[in-house]
Amino acid sequence: MLVLLSMTIGVSLVSQAGVNSQLRQYLGSPIQAAFISFLIGTIILGVLATMQGREWFKNGVLSSIPWWAWLGGLLGAFNIALSIYLAPKLGAVALTVSVLCGQVIASSIFDYHGWLGYPKIDITWNRCFGIALIMLGVVFITRK
Numbered sequence: 001m002l003v004l005l006s007m008t009i010g011v012s013l014v015s016q017a018g019v020n021s022q023l024r025q026y027l028g029s030p031i032q033a034a035f036i037s038f039l040i041g042t043i044i045l046g047v048l049a050t051m052q053g054r055e056w057f058k059n060g061v062l063s064s065i066p067w068w069a070w071l072g073g074l075l076g077a078f079n080i081a082l083s084i085y086l087a088p089k090l091g092a093v094a095l096t097v098s099v100l101c102g103q104v105i106a107s108s109i110f111d112y113h114g115w116l117g118y119p120k121i122d123i124t125w126n127r128c129f130g131i132a133l134i135m136l137g138v139v140f141i142t143r144k
Contacts (some may be wrong), residue, residue, distance in 0.1 A: 014096050020080060021087035030084040037080055094142050101138045104131055 016037070024033040049056070086095055107118075108127060114120035 034081040
């Protein structure tokens with residue numbers, strides 16, 4: 001069930017890139033399109049967070065957060081703006097498999113070292129073979 005739920009994220013990501021790419025065509029700027037995307041997302045998340053009824057910032061919590069934990073928004077802005085730029089140039093499949101390949105390679109490294117709170121998971125021959133197949137898929141899909 002969790003894998004199927006995770007797959008809906010994939011559908012959402014490819015849809016988001018396409019929708020935002022269309023927004024870019026109307027606005028003429030990937031940065032403005034990314035801003036609108038984040039603005040709407042921020043409003044929706046703000047409403048949902050308010051509806052939870054929890055205290056927003058407990059005493060001292062903001063000062064205890066490590067500096068790198070603030071980079072999520074920066075990474076998100078980079079990802080959205082770049083996908084808006086690349087979607088019309090690569091197409092949905094090439095963009096998706098390229099992003100997926102980068103995610104799998106980075107994820108394997110993060111898992112191996114246990115970085116950012118991920119559990120430590122060894123890089124096995126099966127995983128290496130799977131990564132190689134994904135990389136080969138990128139080559140086949142992007143070859144003209």
